[in-house]
Amino acid sequence: MTCRILITGGAGFIGSHTCLVLLEQGHSLVVVDNFDNSSPEALRRVQELAASDALQLVEGDLRNPDVLDRAFRSGRPVDGVIHFAGLKAVGESVADPLRYWDVNLNGSRVLAAVMERHGCRTLVFSSTSTVYGEPEQFPLHEGMATAPVHPYAQTKLAVEQMLGALCRSGSWRVACLRYFNPVGAHPSGRIGEDPLGIPNNLFPFITQVAAGRRDKLRVFGQDYPTPDGTGIRDYLHVMDLAEAHGVTLTHLLNQEPPTQLTVNIGTGTGLSVLDVIKGFEQATGITIPYEVVARRPGDVPRLQACPRQAEAVLGWTARRGLVEMCRDGWAWQQANPMGYRSAP
Numbered sequence: 001m002t003c004r005i006l007i008t009g010g011a012g013f014i015g016s017h018t019c020l021v022l023l024e025q026g027h028s029l030v031v032v033d034n035f036d037n038s039s040p041e042a043l044r045r046v047q048e049l050a051a052s053d054a055l056q057l058v059e060g061d062l063r064n065p066d067v068l069d070r071a072f073r074s075g076r077p078v079d080g081v082i083h084f085a086g087l088k089a090v091g092e093s094v095a096d097p098l099r100y101w102d103v104n105l106n107g108s109r110v111l112a113a114v115m116e117r118h119g120c121r122t123l124v125f126s127s128t129s130t131v132y133g134e135p136e137q138f139p140l141h142e143g144m145a146t147a148p149v150h151p152y153a154q155t156k157l158a159v160e161q162m163l164g165a166l167c168r169s170g171s172w173r174v175a176c177l178r179y180f181n182p183v184g185a186h187p188s189g190r191i192g193e194d195p196l197g198i199p200n201n202l203f204p205f206i207t208q209v210a211a212g213r214r215d216k217l218r219v220f221g222q223d224y225p226t227p228d229g230t231g232i233r234d235y236l237h238v239m240d241l242a243e244a245h246g247v248t249l250t251h252l253l254n255q256e257p258p259t260q261l262t263v264n265i266g267t268g269t270g271l272s273v274l275d276v277i278k279g280f281e282q283a284t285g286i287t288i289p290y291e292v293v294a295r296r297p298g299d300v301p302r303l304q305a306c307p308r309q310a311e312a313v314l315g316w317t318a319r320r321g322l323v324e325m326c327r328d329g330w331a332w333q334q335a336n337p338m339g340y341r342s343a344p
């Protein structure tokens with residue numbers, strides 16, 4: 001079955017890879033994005049890679065119902081929505097919490113209201129593993145307690161709860177996907193992660209060090225209660241994550257009666273910062289100079305998924321490992337030293 005899918009934030013890192021996967025599956029897409037943290041060039045390349053023009057763009061802010069109305073009226077009826085648009089920097093959320101509540105929660109509320117009005121009640125929402133807070137037991141199961149410790153994660157949990165209330169009405173189909181740490185890029189090197197300014201996240205920082213754009217990596221803390229003292233995360237290839245969205249949407253559309261799902265999307269493998277450095281060096285042959293500095297405020301020692309529910313309910317498991325994550329992320333960095341600003 002091919003569908004018409006509305007994708008908010010479709011030009012961003014995860015959104016662009018997902019648009020490519022969905023176009024290749026024959027779906028028709030309408031993307032809503034204000035390019036707050038992305039570039040139209042990403043969508044141009046997605047269409048080029050998919051050799052498809054079944055992607056329409058409505059440029060504008062998610063919080064503006066007129067923008068969303070335009071997207072709903074842009075073609076045949078929308079079967080489902082994948083909602084990526086939002087803000088994602090933990091430190092920024094502490095410094096400017098109201099902006100996070102506005103974009104992440106209020107934006108999702110406006111989206112849900114417009115969906116109701118158009119009779120479209122099928123939604124895949126980008127949640128985060130950070131809703132688990134600072135857990136002590138691993139791996140993390142979806143039924144475990146949530147205890148978000150910063151405004152970013154608090155806004156995501158609030159959206160999960162808001163959507164839960166809609167599902168209790170009996171007519172919404174919602175999947176909240178709790179992503180762990182997506183990294184890497186499409187193997188073509190044409191689309192990838194394009195952070196503005198100094199990267200916050202480990203992987204893009206490493207690839208910029210490898211490219212000589214930064215002199216060394218700063219490892220945030222080596223005094224965590226982990227085997228080598230550095231933070232552990234569950235890194236997954238962005239193409240695996242993109243594929244999870246197609247699978248989830250199809251599952252939801254076939255779900256009778258309508259229901260809400262909350263699913264971890266991770267590999268189940270925990271890697272420390274030093275593991276990632278070593279893996280990148282082995283995959284690329286490039287040495288990554290680093291120094292250990294103080295912990296970054298807000299970081300937790302460890303996050304690691306139990307991926308069983310994703311497999312049992314959605315039939316999805318991650319297929320790519322650290323070598324592919326490093327190789328593809330590095331290919332993207334080499335081909336696009338300044339991200340999409342390195343066009344063509």
Ligand SMILES: NC(=O)c1ccc[n+]([C@@H]2O[C@H](COP(=O)([O-])OP(=O)(O)OC[C@H]3O[C@@H](n4cnc5c(N)ncnc54)[C@H](O)[C@@H]3O)[C@@H](O)[C@H]2O)c1
Nearest residue numbers: 009012013014033034035036037038061062085086088126
């Ligand atoms: N990347 C991660 O590590 C990660 C992990 C867990 C969850 N998430 C969540 O997944 C989603 C996608 O993440 P990403 O890494 O692709 O981020 P991203 O910043 O690359 O993409 C987000 C997209 O949303 C757009 N956007 C932001 N505010 C908007 C608004 N008000 N109106 C319209 N468009 C808007 C941006 O321009 C961008 O294209 C986010 O909601 C994020 O919180 C990301």
Ligand SMILES: O=c1ccn([C@@H]2O[C@H](COP(=O)(O)OP(=O)(O)O[C@H]3O[C@H](CO)[C@@H](O)[C@H](O)[C@H]3O)[C@@H](O)[C@H]2O)c(=O)[nH]1
Nearest residue numbers: 088128129130180181200201202205218219220231273299
């Ligand atoms: O320059 C750096 C950057 C990061 N780290 C460490 O690397 C690990 C991963 O950090 P990062 O890549 O910034 O990811 P997280 O802090 O885990 O957060 C990401 O992953 C979450 C899901 O787990 C998402 O919700 C967030 O949006 C996303 O930024 C942590 O131990 C950091 O302390 C460093 O040592 N040096």
